[in-house]
Amino acid sequence: MMAQGDVFSPTVMYINPHALALHTLEPHLKWVVWSAENLPRFANRYFVFRLKGFLARKGVFRGNWDLKSRPFVERDEFLLMADLYESLPDFRQSAWYKRAKQMITTTGRFSHKDCLAHDLVELDQVFEGYLVHLLLTMKSEGYRQRKGADYPEAMIGRDGTLIKTAHGTHRLCAAKIVGAPGLFPVKVVGVHREWLSMLLAGSNGNQSEVVSDALREIEQRYRAGAEIIPLRRFV
Secondary structure, eight states: OOOHHHHOOOEEEEEOGGGOOEEOOOTTHHHHHHHHHHSOHHHHHHHHHHHHHHHHTTOEEOSSTTTTOEEGGGSHHHHHHHHHHHHTTOGGGSHHHHHHHHHHHHHSOEEETTEEESSHHHHHHHIIIIIIHHHHHHHHHOOOOOTTOOOOEEEEOTTSOEEEOSSOHHHHHHHHHHTOOSOEEEEEEEEEHHHHHHHHTTOOSOHHHHHHHHHHHHHHHHHSSSOOOOSSOOO
8 A cells, every 4th residue: 555645746726716715824834933933044044945845745744733724814914905905096094004114114124025115115116016916916817827936825634625824825815805707726735644544545446546536526626616614613
């Protein structure tokens, strides 16, 4: 029998963004955070990304990371982007802009991903050129994968629920908030060990094909309809 880690490999699904209802932190995040907080500054960026990649490679995780998932729409990123969208066309009235403005006043800078602002002129450029642009283009065009950009990531919980994790959080926020048309890609980077064990239990066929078939079924389920209620209530 093949090892569990040999029958699952990361796969990209194209789903209805409004069907992806939950978010959780990656099960290996605590190690990434530890390295960022304890390693020398010059080594942080080099080591953290490689540590995360190493820990994520196995793709099959135990633990309660899926039980700790929470509604995506309760995340701070979603609430800030929703407020920003409601403030348009005057983005300067949004809570996010006011928070960013305060950060510049107190720390001398505001950063979002690769965008950096040291004054209000630069801050306006960050909001107009990236955040507002993301919302408006998502509304008119739906999701468009930029060349070289990472895929939004997700994992599959013990009961087969698809759960958003790292990368692309703001892109999913924008898609949900504006009611974006079309499909949204998520790269499934991991599955719960219990889900995989139940799936393979008693399987007499090719295990890799069994897993592939199950992943296609999940993709079809999340491609159809509106927001999907988890298969069981998480606590």
